[in-house]
Amino acid sequence: MTGNALQLNRVSSGYGEALVVRDVNLSVAAGEIFVLLGKNGMGKSTLLKTIMGFLPAGGSIKLFGDEITRAAPHRIARKAIAYAPQEQALFQDLSVEQNLRLALLDAGAFQSGLDRIGAYFPFIPQRLKQRAGTLSGGEQKMLLVARALMSRPRLMLIDEISEGLQPSVIEKLAGVFRAERAQTKTAILLVEQHVRFALAVADRYAVLKLGEIVERGDVGEQDAAAHIIDHLSV
């Protein structure tokens, strides 16, 4: 792992007067999978939205060394960053193919992208014309990850992808993230509440509590799971 894909330095943000994320320092190395854990309402999704430029940020956000703190979302997305939000993440009335095409800046890269994601999710090439909203919940989540992978991103921001999924699908997605990291050195920042999934797939973790990072470490550390669960328990 060389260099940082993402570097947050004292990042704060929120909605209007309400500060939700406070002075967050965090880095994700190239080729690293980093998981950000926390209970509902702790600022995890807000932090991803802030990185993507949807919310005004204090502090500094760097993407592969470039300052992006005040850049517009579409400009950030064009810097080989793929964002999979937790809610309203697909264009439900568009087809599977149209959802995939929207992720590409180069329309000519569709077939090669499709071949690549087809290896992970064989149902997708077979159902390109199906309306995305008619896929099952698990298939929609897989399409969401597939769309993120279409553009060959250098960094992926994935927001609670495991929510509401059956264990077999979660295991499949974990395998996809590990394989993608191994093959392309893509950095991945996952936001999660599913501790087992998070620890199975990530290299490092941090716990966000009331907008601040209160715990961080390597997932291989002894008692990492116990520490995390302790923070996530009510």
Next chain:
Amino acid sequence: MAQILDIITTAAILYVVCAGLLIVFGVMKIINFAHGGFLTVGGYSALLVTKMGWHPWWGIPVSFAIGCVCGMVIERLVVRPLYARPLDAILATWGLGIIIGQLITLGFGREVQFVQSPVRGAIDFAGASYSQYRLILVGAAIVLGLALSAALNGTRLGLQTRAVIMNENLARGLGINSGLVRFITFTLGAGLASLAGALITPLSSVDPNLGVPWLVGAFMLVMVSGMSLVSLAIACLVLGGAQVLVSTYGNPVLGGLTIVVLAALLLRLRPQGFARE
């Protein structure tokens, strides 16, 4: 037969008038009350073309081009700074409509003027003698509808535009420059409104308030269309048809109110109007 043709041609005229408004509303979520002003710009563009001695058909591309230029300037200077304040944007476009009317009055005077029709006379169609020009407008509406559908469904920009309509933030997160999509949309909407103004002037006359009577009806038709070109066609046919029937068998004044009243009733009973969902 003539009455059926009246209904079809009225629907076609309404469709041409509403298309630009529908596109702007779909993408930008604002009702462009300057639409009436752009219709007037188109009418005067057609008038200028005929005054310069050009063939009246030139009024169509010229009006479209002038409308697009007006749209570009207005989007950049007036509408764009108000993206985050949609209510203010609506008020601004309303004011713009008034300003456009006043500027035209300054430039061309208040008097009613007439534009030469590109084609004149009637032809026998399905057993009835009917205005050639009104029948041509049916073809124009069909071509316009097909062209817009092809642009929205068959091009990358069209797909991006649909994405912005459905979920602008998600589209931006995928690298789509929604500001550019809005700019192109507003420009196209203004161009289409101006084009519509040029197309309808041979049916009536040109004056600085040309667009005003069309505005409320067009607004209501867009409201019941649910941002769909197909729904708009259905709305124009049904409500425009009702307008023709009320005007013919009732009272022309009541006929003028038909679209507004029926659209309001429809929205009360079925909030999505003619849209599927």
